[in-house]
Amino acid sequence: xxxxxxxxxxxxxxxxxxxxxxxxxxxxxxxxxxxxxxxxxxxxxxxxxxxxxxxxxxxxxxxxxxxxxxxxxxxxxxxxxxxxxxxxxxxxxxxxxxxxxxxxxxxxxxxxxxxxxxxxxxxxxxxxxxxxxxxxxxxxxxxxxxxxxxxxxxxxxxxxxxxxxxxxxxxxxxxxxxxxxxxxxxxxxxxxxxxxxxxxxxxxxxxxxxxxxxxxxxxxxxxxxxxxxxxxxxxxxxxxxxxxxxxxxxxxxxxxxxxxxxxxxxxxxxxxxxxxxxxxxxxxxxxxxxxxxxxxxxxxxxxxxxxxxxxxxxxxxxxxxxxxxxxxxxxxxxxxxxxxxxxxxxxxxxxxxxxxxxxxxxxxxxxxxxxxxxxxxxxxxxxxxxxxxxxxxxxxxxxxxxxxxxxxxxxxxxxxxxxxxxxxxxxxxxxxxxxxxxxx
Numbered sequence: 001x002x003x004x005x006x007x008x009x010x011x012x013x014x015x016x017x018x019x020x021x022x023x024x025x026x027x028x029x030x031x032x033x034x035x036x037x038x039x040x041x042x043x044x045x046x047x048x049x050x051x052x053x054x055x056x057x058x059x060x061x062x063x064x065x066x067x068x069x070x071x072x073x074x075x076x077x078x079x080x081x082x083x084x085x086x087x088x089x090x091x092x093x094x095x096x097x098x099x100x101x102x103x104x105x106x107x108x109x110x111x112x113x114x115x116x117x118x119x120x121x122x123x124x125x126x127x128x129x130x131x132x133x134x135x136x137x138x139x140x141x142x143x144x145x146x147x148x149x150x151x152x153x154x155x156x157x158x159x160x161x162x163x164x165x166x167x168x169x170x171x172x173x174x175x176x177x178x179x180x181x182x183x184x185x186x187x188x189x190x191x192x193x194x195x196x197x198x199x200x201x202x203x204x205x206x207x208x209x210x211x212x213x214x215x216x217x218x219x220x221x222x223x224x225x226x227x228x229x230x231x232x233x234x235x236x237x238x239x240x241x242x243x244x245x246x247x248x249x250x251x252x253x254x255x256x257x258x259x260x261x262x263x264x265x266x267x268x269x270x271x272x273x274x275x276x277x278x279x280x281x282x283x284x285x286x287x288x289x290x291x292x293x294x295x296x297x298x299x300x301x302x303x304x305x306x307x308x309x310x311x312x313x314x315x316x317x318x319x320x321x322x323x324x325x326x327x328x329x330x331x332x333x334x335x336x337x338x339x340x341x342x343x344x345x346x347x348x349x350x351x352x353x354x355x356x357x358x359x360x361x362x363x364x365x366x367x368x369x370x371x372x373x374x375x376x377x378x379x380x381x382x383x384x385x386x387x388x389x390x391x392x393x394x395x396x397x398x399x400x401x402x403x404x405x406x407x408x409x410x411x412x413x414x415x416x417x418x419x420x421x422x423x424x425x426x427x428x429x430x431x432x433x434x435x436x437x438x439x440x
Contacts (some may be wrong), residue, residue: 003092006099007079010122017116025121025151027114031105032125035132039069039139040282041155042275045147045185046164046198048319049268052260053164054140055299056272061138062087063293064285069131070140071124071152076301076314076425077432083127085134094133098126120144124151138283148187159282160275161188163197164268166204167319182207191215196275198267199223222274227266232330234305236260241270243277254287257295261311261330262303264323269294301424303327306431309335309414310407314421321352321418325359328416336413338364340406340427341381342399343419344371350384352419357388364409365393368402370422378402399426 029036042057044050051072061068067086075081083090083098090098102125106117117125124144131139141158143150166182182204189195195212199205199221212219231238236259243252258269276283276290298304303313303323315324328337339362343349356362367381382395392409396402406415417427 001096001100003096006096010079010099010119013116013119013122017118020115020118020121020151021149022151022154024109024114024117025125026154027109028102028105028117028121028125029128029154031108032101032129035128036139036155038132039136041158042138042140042160042162042279043143043152043155043158043188044141044162044164045143045150045188046162047167047181047185048317048323049164049198049264049271050142052265052268052299052302053162053272053275054142056269056294056297057140057276058084058087059293059297060272060276060285060290061140061283063289063296064283066138066283067134067136068138068140069127069134069136070142071127071131072140072142073120073123073144074421076421077429079123082123083130085130085136090130094130095126098130098133101129102126121151143185143188146184146187148184150188153188157190158188158193160279161190161193161195162271162275163188163195163208164271165198165264165319166201167317178203179207183211186211189215189217191217193217194278195219196271196278197221198271200267218278220274220278222267222270224267227270229263229266230255232261232263234261234331237263237266239266241266241273243274252287254291256291259295259298260303261305262313262323262327264326265303269297300428301421306428309410309412310417311415312417312424312427314424315418318348318351318355321355324416324418325355328360328414331414332360332362336364336411337362338366338406338410338413338415340366340368340402340415340417340423341385341419342368342370342378342402342423343376343381344374344422345376346374347420349376349381349419353381353384354388356418357385357390362390363392363413364406365390366402366406366409367393367395368399368423369397370399370420370426372422374422399423400430403427403430 058070070084080089141152226242228240301314365385367378369375369378378395385393
């Protein structure tokens with residue numbers, strides 16, 4: 001089998017399998033010799049910011065000299081992006097090797113009447129065998145969906161659990177209220193493992209803190225008031241983070257820098273930094289090294305300045321759009337604003353569009369279609385922008401043509417490409433292809 005055949009097989013899995021749970025994954029892990037027990041695990045759940053927190057922690061651990069595996073989702077361009085070892089995505093050869101090991105183990109349990117593993121299950125299991133192969137010391141695990149019933153929750157005793165901001169998303173699976181969703185995310189908490197969480201939503205915080213108390217584990221809150229903005233410009237953000245004064249560490253004050261232009265990344269960086277401080281007795285990395293590593297962290301398509309005056313952000317829910325509005329408003333005071341927008345049909349895109357129109361009033365808008373079977377009509381989205389009061393709105397189905405048009409409309413202003421991780425991924429691929437040197 002080739003890499004291309006393996007990747008194609010995985011993409012086709014949703015067509016012929018049914019949803020499984022952690023118990024099913026544990027059976028396959030048993031056949032594989034429980035690779036998830038080979039390394040120290042940092043487990044991250046939440047609605048928004050999970051991938052960014054993982055990236056900050058990965059940077060800090062590698063800067064401290066540790067070998068580190070990171071499993072995140074979704075991927076933007078290539079599925080290999082989901083598995084990183086020491087900051088680099090795995091090779092096609094390692095991908096194929098892991099796929100074959102996992103499918104051999106899956107076939108062994110299927111002969112006992114068990115179901116075929118799901119798409120996410122195969123990828124998670126592949127990550128575990130890849131990280132064991134490379135003998136990583138630490139593994140950073142991002143949950144796929146929720147927490148309590150997420151396949152990543154098979155890990156018995158993580159080193160620390162982190163819960164990022166909680167908001168409405170995937171309500172059909174996680175519940176229709178913030179407390180219900182928070183309860184699912186708090187399902188990753190374990191006895192004997194400290195928790196660090198975003199204390200920005202009182203309803204969510206109450207649920208998380210209560211679960212931590214039930215487990216008798218320390219729970220470290222990161223409150224918005226512990227973060228003070230110092231500088232925000234096109235180069236990034238400088239801010240001050242004050243540790244919780246009630247903590248044993250004495251409430252130190254740290255100056256942190258991030259490359260993102262989005263203010264919400266201050267909380268994500270603070271969560272990652274706080275978690276690393278909580279387990280500092282384990283890794284022993286100095287504060288200055290932790291802070292420097294944060295300043296060097298890059299996480300694609302999360303309010304990323306990919307070109308001069310061009311920002312790509314994967315915001316695809318209400319909280320993401322609110323963060324977009326805050327960040328874009330900072331630049332809109334001085335520059336004309338162009339929006340390149342697309343969203344898949346099963347997202348709350350009419351609400352997203354209404355909020356962008358009301359909060360930003362962009363001078364130019366281009367809409368396009370992404371997402372394959374979940375794609376949405378560019379014309380339908382363009383009509384909603386026009387109804388929202390935007391005067392210069394163009395629908396262009398082809399993503400590459402839409403990007404070229406949006407860049408042209410941008411002129412000397414700023415362009416934000418938003419609405420979907422599918423859009424972010426396609427744009428990254430387009431930009432990467434354009435930057436490749438011509439074949440000799």
